Amino acid sequence: MGWFIKKQQPVAKPEPREDIWIQCPSCKAHIFKDEWEKDLKVCKECNYHERLTWKERVDILLDPKSFKEIASRISFNDPLKFSDAKGSYASKAAENRGKTGLNESIVTGTGKLHGVRVTVAVMDFRFLGGSLASGTGEKFLQAGMFALKHKQPFIVFSASGGARMHEGIISLMQMPKTCAVLARLREAKVPYISVMTDPTTGGVSASYAMVGDIHIAEPRALIGFAGRRVIEETIKQKLPDSFQTAEYLLAHGFVDIIVARKDMKDTLHRLMKYCSR
Amino acid sequence: MGWFIKKQQPVAKPEPREDIWIQCPSCKAHIFKDEWEKDLKVCKECNYHERLTWKERVDILLDPKSFKEIASRISFNDPLKFSDAKGSYASKAAENRGKTGLNESIVTGTGKLHGVRVTVAVMDFRFLGGSLASGTGEKFLQAGMFALKHKQPFIVFSASGGARMHEGIISLMQMPKTCAVLARLREAKVPYISVMTDPTTGGVSASYAMVGDIHIAEPRALIGFAGRRVIEETIKQKLPDSFQTAEYLLAHGFVDIIVARKDMKDTLHRLMKYCSR
Amino acid sequence: MTNLDFEKPVSDIESRIADLKQMHPSPSSEIEAEIRKLKEDQIANLKRIYADLTPWQTVQVARHPDRPLIRDFIAGVCSEFIELHGDRLFGDDQGMIGGFATIGKHRVVLIGHQKGRTLEEKIKCNFGQACPEGYRKALRLMKLAEKYHLPVVSLIDTPGAFPGADAEERGQAEAIARNLMEMAALHTPIVVIITGEGGSGGAIGIGVGDTILMLSHAVYSVISPEGCASILWRDGTKAAEAANALKITAKSLLSLKVIDEIIPEPVGGAHRDYPSTMKVVGKSIERHLDKLSHTSTHKIVKRRFEKFAAMGRFK
Amino acid sequence: MTNLDFEKPVSDIESRIADLKQMHPSPSSEIEAEIRKLKEDQIANLKRIYADLTPWQTVQVARHPDRPLIRDFIAGVCSEFIELHGDRLFGDDQGMIGGFATIGKHRVVLIGHQKGRTLEEKIKCNFGQACPEGYRKALRLMKLAEKYHLPVVSLIDTPGAFPGADAEERGQAEAIARNLMEMAALHTPIVVIITGEGGSGGAIGIGVGDTILMLSHAVYSVISPEGCASILWRDGTKAAEAANALKITAKSLLSLKVIDEIIPEPVGGAHRDYPSTMKVVGKSIERHLDKLSHTSTHKIVKRRFEKFAAMGRFK
């Protein structure tokens, strides 16, 4: 009865208009901008979780108007007077500040999550690749001390390419610095929840991201210590796509739970109930 | 110039006389009995460490005449009224007692090691294969409590085929029982040194042998949880000879140091100096 | 429902009921009465059989393919469960699972062996035989429980720890041993329930608790009856004999004071009635958590020590 | 002795001395005087060159094939060393070693990277790049030190943590991170000495201490100069430039307050005179252990926190 079936003509795809469509950076599917925003920048086709700005995170995470920034005035410095081929670190960072309105790669503050007072630190990849530097470490420290003082659960969203080499050894020292304050939280039994978002790598993965009471990851987030290229050079072979994904880390025992963005707030709230003493 | 060299006639080996020779159970070399004893029953050809009786251990380990037994009157019982094809457990154990003069698979006591007061527990494989049972656990517990009370380092020589199944679940319960007293020693910072001798397997390896501050093993000792045959059946392949040896455990991170019998006393003495607070 | 050999009278009645139903698509009231009668018979038979199971029969019930597994207990007993993964060292063993759970009004950390229901699951879980990373995951979660003073609820159902070369290589002995010492000293209440098979070191590796409960048709043993038979009688088929000698049933273990309480299963075993099983298990856990919550942690840890220190029968 | 490029004047003099010795098997007193003169020259040259090494030259000295390695320091500084093996979890990494050691009158736990001298050794040690099990072994030993209140002495000499797929799989990031947190809170004194290369996360993974010492020609950096150059300039040959920009020498790090003290090396670098190097390193460690032994643990841990909390230059 084949003759009944009308062959469907391929519909000429409309040229996507940038004002109303967005293309998923991962699967290249075209998605309505409205829908994309409503889905919290998660692709409904492939579950790709796009990187968020700190503001977008806070808006998703905290009760409306509850966020109050901590250590807001702390800003990057240039301890080594560092310059590279493309110019000075100072000017590059200043340019970044201009574009993002950020003083550093992290924003810290306090607010309410379903009514529970929490301290948060949210990295923003737009600021020099979310690199870990003096300002980042200091803001982290001050937020941590605030959490300690007020016994508020400390929730940290990581998004980082690693240490900021323009600050040389000083950036490396932010690893023990941030972990030192977390040791204090641990001693005081103040909950610390680490949320790893895309990407959580290098010095951030090897410091505060990996010493949480609970490790959450967003789906498909890149998480790892060494860079893929470096590892491939070391082992002289190609790595599978699954390497260093959130799912890979879950399977290898370093992530407690993978949480989709839309469930993040509720899951954090549920988890905190178990860590209240 | 080959004709210079006189072909050596194979010397007809004298038939070894059992009264003056001993044959190494491992490499089959014939060794003078005197030498064998002088070498503490270690083969100078292949470094095989023969199993020792508790008395031989204590003589090697402690200063002369310093040993005083603890919990000496504790003896095996027969909680399940267990019988198998070869007869009752009670009669088998009694027979073993007759042969070895032992009440149980472990002898516990206190003494001096190069002048340092220590508490020791020494297993004896001759008593029902050094199996872990109620009496073993109770003697271990009492020795541990003695070490705790007197703040004496607790040194345990394991030699065991595992739990004594004739005591059923009760023998299994000796695992948490012995570890419970070790938890108390840990809390009080009383040093606990575990020495694994051939063989340290099954329930003993999965309890007190593996939770020491320091793990010593005698060379080539068999150490492991599951039996070789069971594992080979599970994985459907033959295991190498090196599997579950002291050297294998060292390589895999579960033994701190392999110590030859002749160095055991001095090494323990040196180690204890670092654990004195 | 798979019936076991010794349930033959029950199977027979079931067949007769099925036959009757097939022959009488629209049964008369007489037929209906007969079916009712048969069903009563069936229950009476189950009661009779299960009142007097031999140890070896109990083993078969404890291993029954339809016996409720940890995921069933979680679904039936917990109003919330958030699974947490991984040992933070090597892997996320599926043979041992755990997470935050709410039972009644109690927030707890729940851990336990997972056997898996489907073949695929079973393979992933090593048929409930946990690896070192499983014991280390359980320990990590127990330490988390201790930190936030959540009680630990530990569900035991394993043929034993996995006897693979890789498990050995990664320190199966060390992992179990460490758990024994850490659990002995854990500063939070621990309730243990043996729900199915309590297999040797693999069971005790998460089995050190303040209250040890056991389902009425579960078993708990230092060695499997088959293993014991093959060692002692050089004949694996003498498992029934070994099961007898080893004293592995809840009743025997209660009299040996190795367990504190028996949780009675519904008629015909837990696999015949999940809802009732869950209800009685949930209530029992709650009751013991209630009790423990009224005792100071210091006293709990002290009593736990005394409990295990007292285990043994010697002269 | 391998001479480095920038040591050409020294090499030249060495050749001339060798030539003279060859030409004059029984040298006259004049020739002997000339050789003496040349040797004085050689030392003067070494002094001059080493007084003013560029950062990149310092890197080459720090990586010199004859530079003393951890086993040399142990042999030269400790009157006793009992090596302890393994992480009790997975393995016994040769890239990180440790054990009980006696330095002067101090009993300590000593840990540190091992690079290996021969090619065989180097391969076993991953060229000083430790794996997760190395960091976990170090942590285990540090916890043992804490238990018995032994100070920790940590010797740093690594190009970085091992960047292999297996190291990643077993949690290189977690292992380093955990050490950072545990070391920050360790209740016993920690003396850190950067003896050669202080390579990034691999170095700081055992580098959190109360006193951070550094040999005068050692380097300590967030990234290797080559790595930095290839990222920032897309040109690995600009390593010298990167070394300059990164401020990786002892002098720079002292002024940045990342280290507390420079241990001066003998003329021409540690590799030219082991005995003097060992003497000065030993004395320095002893002096700092003496000092720390007079401070309460509580205060030490508090100061360690403050030390690292103060690290950073921000606006």
Ligand SMILES: [Zn+2]
């Ligand atoms: Zn997509």
Ligand SMILES: [Zn+2]
């Ligand atoms: Zn031999």
